[in-house]
Amino acid sequence: MYRKERAMDEAGMRTVAEVFRDRDDFLITSHVNPEGDSIGSQLAVFYMLKKLGKNAVMANHDPVPDNLKFLPGTGLITRGLPGDLCPGTVIVLDCAVLERTGKICRRPLEGQFIVNIDHHVSNEFFGDVNWVEPGASSVGEMVFRLAGELGVELEKDVAEAIYTAIVTDTGMFNYDNTSRETHRVAGELIARGVDPKAMHGKIFEAKSLSEIRLLGKVLTTLRLEAGGALAHMSITRQMYREEGVDYVSTDEFINFPRSIKGVEVAVFFKEMDDTRERVNVSFRSSGKVDVNVLASRFGGGGHAQAAGCVFNCGLEEARARVLSEVKRAFKE
Amino acid sequence: MYRKERAMDEAGMRTVAEVFRDRDDFLITSHVNPEGDSIGSQLAVFYMLKKLGKNAVMANHDPVPDNLKFLPGTGLITRGLPGDLCPGTVIVLDCAVLERTGKICRRPLEGQFIVNIDHHVSNEFFGDVNWVEPGASSVGEMVFRLAGELGVELEKDVAEAIYTAIVTDTGMFNYDNTSRETHRVAGELIARGVDPKAMHGKIFEAKSLSEIRLLGKVLTTLRLEAGGALAHMSITRQMYREEGVDYVSTDEFINFPRSIKGVEVAVFFKEMDDTRERVNVSFRSSGKVDVNVLASRFGGGGHAQAAGCVFNCGLEEARARVLSEVKRAFKE
Numbered sequence: 001m002y003r004k005e006r007a008m009d010e011a012g013m014r015t016v017a018e019v020f021r022d023r024d025d026f027l028i029t030s031h032v033n034p035e036g037d038s039i040g041s042q043l044a045v046f047y048m049l050k051k052l053g054k055n056a057v058m059a060n061h062d063p064v065p066d067n068l069k070f071l072p073g074t075g076l077i078t079r080g081l082p083g084d085l086c087p088g089t090v091i092v093l094d095c096a097v098l099e100r101t102g103k104i105c106r107r108p109l110e111g112q113f114i115v116n117i118d119h120h121v122s123n124e125f126f127g128d129v130n131w132v133e134p135g136a137s138s139v140g141e142m143v144f145r146l147a148g149e150l151g152v153e154l155e156k157d158v159a160e161a162i163y164t165a166i167v168t169d170t171g172m173f174n175y176d177n178t179s180r181e182t183h184r185v186a187g188e189l190i191a192r193g194v195d196p197k198a199m200h201g202k203i204f205e206a207k208s209l210s211e212i213r214l215l216g217k218v219l220t221t222l223r224l225e226a227g228g229a230l231a232h233m234s235i236t237r238q239m240y241r242e243e244g245v246d247y248v249s250t251d252e253f254i255n256f257p258r259s260i261k262g263v264e265v266a267v268f269f270k271e272m273d274d275t276r277e278r279v280n281v282s283f284r285s286s287g288k289v290d291v292n293v294l295a296s297r298f299g300g301g302g303h304a305q306a307a308g309c310v311f312n313c314g315l316e317e318a319r320a321r322v323l324s325e326v327k328r329a330f331k332e
Numbered sequence: 333m334y335r336k337e338r339a340m341d342e343a344g345m346r347t348v349a350e351v352f353r354d355r356d357d358f359l360i361t362s363h364v365n366p367e368g369d370s371i372g373s374q375l376a377v378f379y380m381l382k383k384l385g386k387n388a389v390m391a392n393h394d395p396v397p398d399n400l401k402f403l404p405g406t407g408l409i410t411r412g413l414p415g416d417l418c419p420g421t422v423i424v425l426d427c428a429v430l431e432r433t434g435k436i437c438r439r440p441l442e443g444q445f446i447v448n449i450d451h452h453v454s455n456e457f458f459g460d461v462n463w464v465e466p467g468a469s470s471v472g473e474m475v476f477r478l479a480g481e482l483g484v485e486l487e488k489d490v491a492e493a494i495y496t497a498i499v500t501d502t503g504m505f506n507y508d509n510t511s512r513e514t515h516r517v518a519g520e521l522i523a524r525g526v527d528p529k530a531m532h533g534k535i536f537e538a539k540s541l542s543e544i545r546l547l548g549k550v551l552t553t554l555r556l557e558a559g560g561a562l563a564h565m566s567i568t569r570q571m572y573r574e575e576g577v578d579y580v581s582t583d584e585f586i587n588f589p590r591s592i593k594g595v596e597v598a599v600f601f602k603e604m605d606d607t608r609e610r611v612n613v614s615f616r617s618s619g620k621v622d623v624n625v626l627a628s629r630f631g632g633g634g635h636a637q638a639a640g641c642v643f644n645c646g647l648e649e650a651r652a653r654v655l656s657e658v659k660r661a662f663k664e
Contacts, residue, residue, distance in 0.1 A: 172504040173518070176529035180519035186505070187515030197508035205591040209556050209563075212588050215553025224541050231541075256544050259537035 006135030006179045013142070016131045017149045019115055021051060025087035026056040027112075031100040034060050036068060036168025036203065038094045041117075041139040043073045043153075043161040044147070045091055051152045052080040057082050061102025070202045071164060072157045080104070092127065094139045096120040117142060119177075137175075140165020144185045156193035163189045163199060172200075197252040210245045217242075218253055221268075223229045224260070225323065226330055231257035232323065234269040234315060265289050265326050271315050279311040289329050297325060307308045338467030338511045345474070348463045349481045350583065351447055352381060357419035358388040359444075363432040366392050368400060368535065370426045373471040375405045375493040376479070376486075377423055383484045389414050393434025404489045404497060412436070421445045424459065426471045427526025428452040451509075469507075469514040472497020476517045488525035495521045495529060495531055504532075521664045542577045547618075549574075550585055550600075556592070557655065558662055563589035566601040566647060590616045597621050597658050603647050611643040611650040621661050629657060 028045050030038035042058050049056040058077040068074060080103060084238040090105065092098065092113045098105050098114070116127030136142050140162045147154050154162070159289065166186055170178045173186070190196065214235065222233040235250060252272065258264035264286050272278040281298070283291035284306055291307040298321070300309025311318040360377050362370035374390050381388040390409040400406060412435060422437065422444045424430065429447070430437050448459030451474065453466040468474050472494045479486050486494070500511045500520055505518070522528065546567065556563040567582060582602065589598035596618050604610040613630070615623035618639055623639040630653070632641025643650040 100622065127493075167505075170528075171532075172506060173499075174504060174528050174532040176527065178522065178528045179469060180523045183522065187512035187519075190510065190515065191512045195508065196506050196510045200503075200506040206593040207588075207591050209554065209560075209592055210550055213554055216548045216554065216587075219415030219544055219548025220552065222545055222548065256539075256547075259539050260541055260544060261538040329602040 006181060007133070008135070008145075008181075009131060009133050012129075012133070013146055013149055015129050016115060016117060017146060018054060019089065019113070019129055020150060022144075023089045023113065024054055026054060026091055026272070027081070027087045027104075028056060028058045028091045028093065029101050029104045030060055030093045031095050032061045032102040034062060037138045037140055037165040039064055039068050039071065039074065040161040040163075040165030040168070041093050041143050042077065044140065044143045044158050044165070045093065045117075046073060046076070047154075047158040047161070048147055048150055048152045052150065054117065055087065057087065061104055067206060067293055068164065068205055070114035071161050073161070086110070086112055089115060091115045091117065093117050094119070096122045097124050098126045123262070126160075135177075135179065136178065137177040138165045138169035140169070141182055141185050144188070154189075154192055159189045159192035159194050160199065163196075164203060165195045167196075167199065168203065172204075186205075203256055208248060210243045210318045211248045211250075214239055214243055214245075215253055215256075216252065218250070219256060222257055224263070226327055228260075228262040229264040229330060230267070230323070230326055231260055231263045231265070232267040232269065232319070233257055234271070234319070236271045236315065238272050254282050254284050258286070264330070265291065265294075267322055267326065269315055269319055269320055269322070272310075277312060277314045279310065279313065279315055281309050281318060281322055283307045289326075294325060294329055298322070334349045335441045338464070338513060340467070340477075341463060341465050344463035344465070344581070345478055345481055347461050348447060348449060349478060351421065351445070351461055352384060352386070352478075352482060355421045356386055358386060358421045359413070359419040359425055359436075360388060360390045360423045360425065361433050361436045362392055362435040363427050364393045366394060366396065369470045369472055369497040371400050371403065371406065371409070372493040372495075372497030373425050373475050374409065375403055376472065376475045376490050376497070377425065377449075377484075378405060378408070379490040379493070380475070380479055380482055380484045384482065387419065389419065391436055393436055399538055400496065403493050405493070408657075414445075418442070418444055421447060423447045423449065424563070425449050426451070428454045429456050430458045433616075437583070467509075467511065468499035469509040469511065470497045472501070473514055473517050476520070486521075486524055490496065491524035491526050492531065495526045495528075496535060496616055499531065500535065504536075540580060542575045543580045543582075546571055546575055546577075546580055546582065547585055547588075550582070551588060552659055554589055556595070558659055560592075560594040561596040561662060562599070562636075562655070562658055563592055563595045563597075564599040564601065564651070565589055567601070568603045568647065569606055586614050586616050588616070597623065597626075599654055599658065601647055601651055601654075609644060609646045611645065611647055613641050613643065613650060613654055615639045623660075626657060627659055630654070 064074045075151040114127040117131045118132050123132045144162050217239045218235050254268045268282040268286040270280040285291040290304045292302050292304050295307035295309040298309040335372040393585050396406045446459040448462045450464050451468040455464045476494050549571045586600040598616045602615040617623040622636045624636050627639035627641040630641040
């Protein structure tokens with residue numbers, strides 16, 4: 001009856017704690033297109049190393065997303081290495097493979113000691129030290145425990161960084177990586193002063209008028225086919241022009257067709273370019289159809305439940321080709 | 333530095349446990365328009381009483397919402413009392429005043445013993461026994477502890493009912509009623525087999541195509557005024573007709589204008605009727621403007637951050653009157 005508790009790698013955590021205590025100069029990095037977990041855990045690790053009296057810098061391939069800039073310390077994260085020399089110890093967070101750090105670790109490092117802290121099941125153990133817990137909701141959840149191991153007290157600022165990591169990587173405690181331990185940690189962070197409502201407002205709200213109005217336009221294009229199992233919708237360059245904007249994030253729009261009762265596959269067509277014919281296609285599946293297979297037939301890829309591909313043709317043609325392939329997949 | 337732990341009324345809980353053990357025949361009821369917390373805690377209390385070998389029935393003024401019918405036992409909840417006689421003990425859940433039960437407790441009860449279990453700060457202590465914890469996220473969180481006091485083991489079905497209560501009343505652990513204790517309880521429920529992802533799909537997704545397409549139409553009406561501090565949008569009967577539906581729930585639509593950066597007050601105008609001029613108006617405030625005061629100027633009311641009123645006039649007139657009043661409130 002009781003759900004199996006998630007496995008924790010206490011030995012891996014203790015080894016990382018030893019490295020933190022023994023070494024002096026650290027670079028903390030994470031993956032391209034950083035998000036809540038990579039930025040939040042990066043800030044938390046930086047805070048701990050500083051509390052231990054160490055030298056530490058933070059650098060990523062891409063900039064901090066706007067909605068996370070409220071977190072204290074994000075201004076210290078540089079794009080690319082802050083100097084010519086790389087510190088002797090590189091802590092890589094939330095990366096299944098070293099290449100996910102982009103240019104930060106692209107060239108072979110020169111004798112740097114690599115500490116790999118991650119929660120992806122596909123992690124390749126590329127570090128000199130590897131602490132990998134696929135059962136953890138987030139790297140944030142792991143570094144919370146690391147703070148305990150190091151005896152570092154977490155003040156409100158750093159509690160907020162770790163909370164951000166957890167709440168974003170679990171989709172507000174709704175994804176199936178959310179465990180009893182995840183909730184325990186979230187409770188401990190609230191006890192350290194985190195205000196869940198204020199955090200939600202900063203991380204998830206703060207939308208722009210253009211984003212909401214574009215969402216409205218896109219949703220009116222929504223259609224169901226295949227007896228309600230297939231939902232699709234589109235965004236055109238014309239919609240952007242009508243709103244007088246060049247770009248807004250539409251990453252979350254596909255959650256709307258996906259949430260319709262009975263929908264097995266949701267597809268979102270995005271007209272990409274004003275000058276040439278190019279269409280980006282996002283797929284989501286509720287689980288019965290492997291959309292990684294679907295997207296790979298068009299030269300794309302991803303995961304079984306979330307994938308994408310790009311067409312160098314017009315919207316109508318891309319839509320016709322994709323929808324007939326999805327309908328064929330339903331019949332298989 | 334540490335946030336104050338929420339006060340728990342352990343004496344109140346123990347008194348309720350005594351009533352559960354001492355008495356034999358129970359009616360379990362909750363408020364009009366029941367939602368996740370009322371239905372979830374109702375099912376949990378029913379389960380506990382049955383485990384204690386008691387007679388118990390469940391009845392509400394209004395039916396169980398469609399998205400909660402997946403919870404085992406909801407088919408046993410009747411609309412109105414199931415017979416002529418009311419059981420000797422009435423357990424009232426999630427009601428600040430007895431009148432919130434609608435017709436269930438409308439007529440004076442005839443000597444029934446009332447057990448009042450609630451978490452509203454405005455609770456009027458109308459029961460013969462009153463267990464009220466304003467710091468609790470939900471009645472579900474309270475009855476989880478009651479199960480422990482009664483020594484009743486919670487199986488997966490009832491853990492799901494309590495989880496539903498908590499996740500709905502906290503807006504997925506995002507409202508400021510979410511405490512360390514809330515997360516502790518959620519973690520315990522996951523340990524008893526609750527699958528957060530599956531629960532999220534059942535409770536919050538399962539939308540209809542009409543609902544999503546109507547949302548799209550409404551969002552294209554979204555406008556900002558007062559330098560971006562006022563957002564408003566409208567739904568017309570024409571939109572319903574275009575979608576070929578008579579009614580869909582639009583309760584959550586106002587979250588979209590509310591989530592725009594800089595918006596202090598969001599207003600949603602709903603054309604109500606095909607035959608006569610009638611407009612329902614919903615207000616939301618980020619906190620600086622008291623929308624209860626605003627709505628009360630038009631004969632409505634609510635809370636400082638969420639309120640509503642009804643106009644017996646056309647959409648244009650209602651909009652003009654409300655928007656000028658909101659703009660005046662900004663200047664005050």
